[in-house]
Amino acid sequence: MSTFTALAAAAIFAASIPAASAAAPIVGNWRTASGETAKISACGKAYCTTILTGEHKGKRIGQMSGSGSSYAGRITDPANGRTYEGTAEVDGNSLKLTGCALKIFCRSQSWTRQ
Template sequence: MIRKILLVGVLAMWTGSAIAAEPIEGDWKTMKGDTAHIAPCAEGFCIKLINGPYAGKEIGHLKGNGGLYNGQITDPKDDKTYDGSAAVTGNNLKLQGCVLKVFCKSQVWTRL
């Protein structure tokens, strides 16, 4: 009986997370007010700035699904690339770039 309850619980959590999966694709407003476009590409998902001082610059590649993504993110100001991650929650995208997984910076973008 306990096995059945645990199995039902695990299936409910797994199904719930699949239903709650939020896509990363689309246009996002960065913290500086620029617009970034995220679309599928050979590396998974590519992030490209479409306006602002760095318009046309590709600033990241992420892989994943279900609202959680990992890859590399480049700071367009200094062209330094960091190990990155992203999490989609509703209309927010939290991006994080880290050096040695210790020194991290994060931003929250808003879906347009």
Template sequence: MIRSLSLAAALATLVTGGALADPIEGNWKTEAGSTAQIVTCGGAFCITLKNGKHAGKQIGTLKAAGDGNYAGKITDPANDKTYSGKGSLSGNRLKMGGCVLGGLICRNQTWSRI
């Protein structure tokens, strides 16, 4: 009996753990064709390039802002400059953006879930 309850509790934990994952977590194809992985890290979401010219570089951290929106910092891997960043999730598309001068100049990309 106790063994059955332990197994049921373990199974419930596994099922619930998967359900608690944030929709932004996972692997994304960037416009440049690289794979970016987004994982939970210290209360935020860390973005790391997994392949391509800048493989292994962490290029950003975002925090959930509600309603599929995220805000934080994005780093351009080509020049290592960090910008105010944002993300907006819609289905399997993630619109990423980085801005300078208080949002006066921005660059945006749309990534696809893989």
């Protein structure tokens, strides 16, 4: 097999892999600390978080950007409407979110992938 044929075969194989396998680790449905389900999905060049269940169903509460296991952006507490700058770290089926007010008053919570 020539080098050209081998490269062409590799390109065809790579193109046949479904796009879903390239999804960012943060994409998916997550059980929040308060028990609701939140969906994180791509929205433009960022990732948006929307509440799917409970009292705040349908509310978009966050937008983050990043890749791999580290993300940063803003998240809004749907109960009080306050927005916080924060980070999110994905570790397998866990998502640790840390939000800060004035960059010194910070709180963290963990979500679990559903």
